Amino acid sequence: MNWKLSSYPLPFLLIILTTVLHHRLTAALPLSTDSRWIIDDGEFGKRVKLSCVNWASHLDAVIAEGLSKQPVDVISNKILKMGFNCVRLTYPLFLFTDKNLGSITVKQSFLKLGLFDAITGFEVNNPSIIDLPLIKAFQEVVASLDRNNVMIILDNQISKPGWCCSDSDGSGFFGDEYFDPDTWLTGLTQVATMFKDTPNVVGMSLRNELRGPKENVSIWYRYMQKGAEVVHATNPNVLVIVSGLSYDKDLSFLQIQPMSLTFSNKIVYEVHWYGFSNDEDWKNDNANEVCARVVYNITRRSGFLLDEGYPLFISEWGVDLRGTNEVDNRYLNCFSVWVADHDLDWAIWTLAGSYYIRQGNVEMEEFFGVLDWDWRKPRNSSFLKKIAAIQSPFQGPGLSENSQHKIIFHPATGLCVQHQSFLQPLRLGPCSEAEGWDYTPNKALTIKGTNYCLKADELGNNVKLGTICTDTSTQWEPISASKLHLSSKINNGEEVCLDANSENTIVTNTCKCLADDNTCDPASQWFKIINGTMGSRATRMYSRIDTVLWSLGVNLFA
Numbered sequence: 066m067n068w069k070l071s072s073y074p075l076p077f078l079l080i081i082l083t084t085v086l087h088h089r090l091t092a093a094l095p096l097s098t099d100s101r102w103i104i105d106d107g108e109f110g111k112r113v114k115l116s117c118v119n120w121a122s123h124l125d126a127v128i129a130e131g132l133s134k135q136p137v138d139v140i141s142n143k144i145l146k147m148g149f150n151c152v153r154l155t156y157p158l159f160l161f162t163d164k165n166l167g168s169i170t171v172k173q174s175f176l177k178l179g180l181f182d183a184i185t186g187f188e189v190n191n192p193s194i195i196d197l198p199l200i201k202a203f204q205e206v207v208a209s210l211d212r213n214n215v216m217i218i219l220d221n222q223i224s225k226p227g228w229c230c231s232d233s234d235g236s237g238f239f240g241d242e243y244f245d246p247d248t249w250l251t252g253l254t255q256v257a258t259m260f261k262d263t264p265n266v267v268g269m270s271l272r273n274e275l276r277g278p279k280e281n282v283s284i285w286y287r288y289m290q291k292g293a294e295v296v297h298a299t300n301p302n303v304l305v306i307v308s309g310l311s312y313d314k315d316l317s318f319l320q321i322q323p324m325s326l327t328f329s330n331k332i333v334y335e336v337h338w339y340g341f342s343n344d345e346d347w348k349n350d351n352a353n354e355v356c357a358r359v360v361y362n363i364t365r366r367s368g369f370l371l372d373e374g375y376p377l378f379i380s381e382w383g384v385d386l387r388g389t390n391e392v393d394n395r396y397l398n399c400f401s402v403w404v405a406d407h408d409l410d411w412a413i414w415t416l417a418g419s420y421y422i423r424q425g426n427v428e429m430e431e432f433f434g435v436l437d438w439d440w441r442k443p444r445n446s447s448f449l450k451k452i453a454a455i456q457s458p459f460q461g462p463g464l465s466e467n468s469q470h471k472i473i474f475h476p477a478t479g480l481c482v483q484h485q486s487f488l489q490p491l492r493l494g495p496c497s498e499a500e501g502w503d504y505t506p507n508k509a510l511t512i513k514g515t516n517y518c519l520k521a522d523e524l525g526n527n528v529k530l531g532t533i534c535t536d537t538s539t540q541w542e543p544i545s546a547s548k549l550h551l552s553s554k555i556n557n558g559e560e561v562c563l564d565a566n567s568e569n570t571i572v573t574n575t576c577k578c579l580a581d582d583n584t585c586d587p588a589s590q591w592f593k594i595i596n597g598t599m600g601s602r603a604t605r606m607y608s609r610i611d612t613v614l615w616s617l618g619v620n621l622f623a
């Protein structure tokens with residue numbers, strides 16, 4: 066890395082600098098789509114990456130969870146502090162279509178459920194909301210997110226309030242007991258109308274997790290097209306987010322027949338991916354093989370949409386944040402690679418550290434929740450560090466496209482391979498400060514703009530940077546079923562794999578867990594060469610420019 070500041074004119078540097086700074090600030094709304102990217106409304110149509118957290122407001126009490134524990138603005142602020150820029154706020158359809166439900170107050174709703182402690186906590190934390198009708202209380206939560214500059218996606222999670230979802234809950238598919246298509250269209254119109262003038266409401270999810278015995282592709286087209294049209298006609302600003310069949314895991318039918326709509330550049334597809342969907346596979350089989358199979362499946366069922374020019378929003382994913390569920394841990398590494406590689410938009414399940422009541426359990430703790438039981442602190446700050454890389458965009462329109470490069474992502478830590486100086490070994494560090502690499506046709510990984518390439522040394526040793534980039538110890542080949550091992554050959558022809566040791570130093574070791582074995586965890590050796598545009602160059606240059614300008618007496622932050 067040898068940026069010579071003197072060789073660049075100051076105005077050019079300032080443009081880059083403001084681009085970098087602007088990225089951290091807010092997007093110009095409304096959002097729309099440009100092929101597979103979601104972009105803002107600025108002059109250059111810059112990419113906006115949705116890094117959302119689900120906030121449930123569809124359970125029995127029909128009020129956003131957590132308001133008995135913390136003031137609404139405090140929660141909105143915590144969401145931003147944890148690195149999310151958006152909330153997928155869920156609601157039950159009947160909140161908007163059943164006047165009797167929408168008009169009872171929060172307090173009455175809790176009283177009906179016998180939730181006296183919730184009332185006490187709510188009176189302390191959100192006294193101005195407790196006596197509002199449920200529909201007004203929902204508006205207050207949206208208003209809080211809006212004023213705190215959190216983007217909002219309104220998601221119709223279910224019809225009748227309660228935990229979602231099952232095949233037999235009467236809310237699974239058009240024509241089910243609680244799922245009359247006309248009532249649904251009326252509800253969508255109400256929601257679209259109510260939040261038409263709330264700028265940060267950037268999207269509406271038509272319906273969560275269609276499912277159950279009545280599922281039918283031709284009926285899917287009939288009503289999802291109608292739903293998309295009424296939302297767009299009522300509020301042409303919002304992204305219209307469309308879910309598939311089989312609990313939002315299957316959009317494969319779109320390969321045969323696209324949706325027929327009167328508008329474009331506003332459609333986003335959503336998909337869900339949890340570890341428990343492949344519980345047995347992760348338990349019983351080799352992690353490389355399972356990751357390869359699951360990614361193959363998800364690509365066939367929804368990932369293909371990226372190639373067809375639509376954004377794909379992973380609107381639900383998540384893990385037990387205690388880190389004790391082995392299936393979840395393995396899934397998470399595979400999931401992170403896929404999301405980083407395609408640089409997808411997503412919403413994690415869930416914000417809630419606990420629920421007022423879920424499935425009959427009062428104040429039930431949620432171990433998937435990013436906040437702890439009393440909504441005070443992050444449940445697991447090391448998890449938040451691990452997902453920080455996928456909270457920021459790696460690529461996309463408007464992100465210094467003239468500096469395309471590769472970065473080497475390590476999913477087990479959420480970090481990337483970094484070269485700080487020639488005095489230190491290569492290490493894992495934040496992807497935003499990672500090295501930009503070129504991956505050459507002869508499989509050398511060279512630091513962009515230099516002649517230095519990644520070179521395997523003896524087994525167990527730190528990897529080096531070499532300048533002769535033609536021998537086998539400088540050729541890196543993705544191997545194993547997952548293609549997530551980066552292997553090379555050292556002098557005697559022995560195959561080694563890139564690895565990160567417990568100090569996060571990059572070494573080579575014997576390739577491990579390549580196949581069959583279901584007991585061993587390959588994750589320390591999982592690396593993925595992904596496309597980046599932001600990365601180190603922008604960030605480091607920014608800090609250097611900042612230093613230079615500072616020394617010249619220019620304070621950009623004043």
Ligand SMILES: *[C@@H]1O[C@H](CO)[C@@H](O)[C@H](O)[C@H]1NC(C)=O
Pocket residue numbers: 281282283284
């Ligand atoms: C799906 O619905 C269409 C239209 O109502 C109907 O003709 C068709 O038989 C249904 N398909 C299945 C598999 O039930």
Ligand SMILES: *[C@@H]1O[C@H](CO)[C@@H](O)[C@H](O)[C@H]1NC(C)=O
Pocket residue numbers: 343346355358359362
């Ligand atoms: C892949 O999808 C098929 C159905 O399309 C399913 O039977 C199989 O279990 C899936 N496998 C994995 C590992 O997801």
Ligand SMILES: *[C@@H]1O[C@H](CO)[C@@H](O)[C@H](O)[C@H]1NC(C)=O
Pocket residue numbers: 386387388444445446447448
């Ligand atoms: C956070 O998650 C990690 C695994 O990602 C786990 O090792 C750790 O124990 C968890 N911490 C807490 C406080 O649950």
